[in-house]
Amino acid sequence: MxxxxxxxxxxxxEDQEVNHYINVLLKDDLFRQVLFFIFNDEQKVKEISAVLAGVKTKxxxxxxxxxxxxxxxxxxxxxxxxxxxxxxxxxxxxxxxxxxxxxxxxxxxxxxxxxxxxxxxxxxxxxxxxxxxxxxxxxxxxxxxxxxxxxxxxxxxxxxxxxxxxxxxxxxxxxxxxxxxxxxxxxxxxxxxxxxxxxxxxxxxxxxxxxxxxxxxxxxxxxxxxxxxxxEPCGISKVEEIYKKEREGFVKTQEDDLKSMAYGLTRxxxxxxxxxxxxxxxxxxxxxxxxxxxxxxxxxxxxxxxxxxxxxxLWPYNYLAAEMLSDCRKYNGDIDVATREKFAELLEDLVKTIGGGDADCQKRMFMQMYANPLLNAENVCKSKMLS
CATH class of the missing domain: 3.40.1130.10 (Glycerol-3-phosphate (1)-acyltransferase)
Incomplete structure (x- = not known):
């Protein structure tokens, strides 16, 4: 112990506290709203709540x-x-x-x-x-x-x-x-x-x-x-946060964290x-x-x-982003047309979501987010850091 x-x-x-706190949760209006959001069915929520009420251990x-x-x-x-x-x-x-x-x-x-x-x-x-x-x-x-x-x-x-x-x-x-x-x-x-x-x-x-x-x-x-x-589950919102922080002095709030949790779960x-x-x-x-x-x-x-x-x-988006940033067709053979079109849609969604400002800068930030894992992996291979 x-x-x-x-x-x-x-x-x-601890296990001896589990049943108590589950039943505290089941009486919490916000938690019940979460259950309804997940299951979207009153009968299902009742069934799940009944099961949870009897749980004794983690x-x-x-x-x-x-x-x-x-x-x-x-x-x-x-x-x-x-x-x-x-x-x-x-x-x-x-x-x-x-x-x-x-x-x-x-x-x-x-x-x-x-x-x-x-x-x-x-x-x-x-x-x-x-x-x-x-x-x-x-x-x-x-x-x-x-x-x-x-x-x-x-x-x-x-x-x-x-x-x-x-x-x-x-x-x-x-x-x-x-x-x-x-x-x-x-x-x-x-x-x-x-x-x-x-x-x-x-x-x-x-x-x-x-x-x-x-x-x-x-x-x-x-x-x-x-x-x-x-x-990236929250890729667009991450770039929006960085961009607005640099340009507008954006300060993240607890509400922003809550939104990020929701976006990560559902997107x-x-x-x-x-x-x-x-x-x-x-x-x-x-x-x-x-x-x-x-x-x-x-x-x-x-x-x-x-x-x-x-x-x-590494995924096709990682290679595509690195290619777009360097204007080099090094990875061209690994990236199909559908992938390119979908990534272009994500870039347009990014610009629309942020709604103003330097669109080219915003797109570069988004591409960099996907390119960096590839660039870092290549640098490790070159430097033999693990030898």
């Missing part, structure tokens, strides 16, 4: 409600299929720290858990920023599904305390509770397609390390995870692929030989990035 006195403010709900909730919901309402309706690779790199009896690129607020971790269940593994606990816990029902639903809270936007002293506690929680979950953890490589979603691991994340993880650099990171069993959507994604890298182990000895800890942290971040770039599943 966890030491809940230390982690009460961030931990997921595992039961995930198997009876979340797994079918992700499969039927998200994967079958909004994707052209989910595939994965590299699962053979993982011992199903072990726990890992999955560090991935971050493209969608909810889907990244939701689809990961769908995949690991398919592969015969336990679901992972997932990190979620407290800025996304806009309503009580959101906090309840994510904590019921194994999410723990990352506290953000705190004064420096409070942030250090919160970071130490978060680090201890993650390490304990992996090393003592034998539960895997998912966390994004950076705060906030990647909006330009250029995935980079923040040093701050690795420094936070190292705060609970009672040993040396190598042993501390080795016991976390870091697995780089590459998440690739053929079509088309095309094909989706999750690629599991090999656990980072032997490389740690070499990384630790650098002159100072700061360099070692950055080198570890670079290695995670290189793994994510190398294993990223």
């Amino acid at each position: 966890r030491d809940m006195m230390c982690f009460d403010d961030i931990r997921p709900y 595992h039961e909730l995930q198997m009876k409600f979340m797994y079918p919901l992700i499969e039927d309402w998200i994967i079958k309706r909004t994707t052209s299929g989910v595939t994965y690779s590299g699962i053979e790199n993982i011992d199903k009896s072990q726990s890992y720290l999955f560090i991935s690129n971050h493209r969608d607020i909810i889907l990244d971790s939701a689809i990961l858990n769908y995949i690991v269940v398919q592969a015969g593994m336990n679901t992972t606990e997932v990190a979620i920023g407290n800025n996304l816990l806009i309503y009580d029902w959101i906090q309840h639903i994510v904590k019921l599904n194994g999410a723990f809270v990352v506290k953000r936007n705190l004064p420096a002293r409070e942030l250090l305390t919160a970071s130490k506690n978060l680090s201890a929680y993650i390490r304990k979950t992996i090393t003592e509770d034998n539960m895997s953890v998912w966390i994004a490589q950076r705060e906030g979603r990647t909006k330009d397609g250029c995935d980079q691991t923040q040093q701050a994340l690795l420094k936070m993880l190292n705060l609970s390390n009672s040993g040396d650099f190598v042993s501390g990171f080795r016991e976390l069993k870091i697995v780089p995870l590459s998440i690739s959507y053929e079509r 088309p994604k095309g094909r989706v692929h999750f690629a599991f890298g090999k656990p980072i182990d032997a490389q740690l000895d070499r990384i630790a030989q650098l002159e100072n800890p700061q360099e070692s942290i950055q080198k570890l971040a670079d290695h995670i990035d290189a793994c994510i770039y190398k294993n990223y599943k």
Whole structure:
């Protein structure tokens, strides 16, 4: 059993709390509106509510409600299929720290858990920023599904305390509770397609390390995870946010986060692929030989990035965008007319959605978002960063 006195403010709900919080949810008007939005049938909502009211454990909730919901309402309706690779790199009896690129607020971790269940593994606990816990029902639903809270936007002293506690929680979950953890490589979603691991994340993880650099990171069993959507779920809104931030001083609100969650769940994604890298182990000895800890942290971040770039599943849009930006027909043979026409439609939708401003700049931003994964993968191959 966890030491809940230390982690009460961030931990997921325990099994003995599950039924209570489910019934709190079922009395929440906003949550009931969500159920009606999903199922669009009063009788179906009554049936689902009756099933939920009797759920006693997190595992039961995930198997009876979340797994079918992700499969039927998200994967079958909004994707052209989910595939994965590299699962053979993982011992199903072990726990890992999955560090991935971050493209969608909810889907990244939701689809990961769908995949690991398919592969015969336990679901992972997932990190979620407290800025996304806009309503009580959101906090309840994510904590019921194994999410723990990352506290953000705190004064420096409070942030250090919160970071130490978060680090201890993650390490304990992996090393003592034998539960895997998912966390994004950076705060906030990647909006330009250029995935980079923040040093701050690795420094936070190292705060609970009672040993040396190598042993501390080795016991976390870091697995780089590459998440690739053929079509960015929130691609247009991401570019709109970047463009308006640069040109108009746009400041994102909680309402914008809520819209992004909804868009990610409901908009088309095309094909989706999750690629599991090999656990980072032997490389740690070499990384630790650098002159100072700061360099070692950055080198570890670079290695995670290189793994994510190398294993990223590239789609025709990635090649097409790179071709359009460079005005080079290098990838011409791999891109059919239908793909070109559809991508052109997306560019026009982008300009119409933003509704004014520099259309050429907006299109370049959109193309760059799709081109960067390809360019990063090519740079890794050229530099031999993984050798």
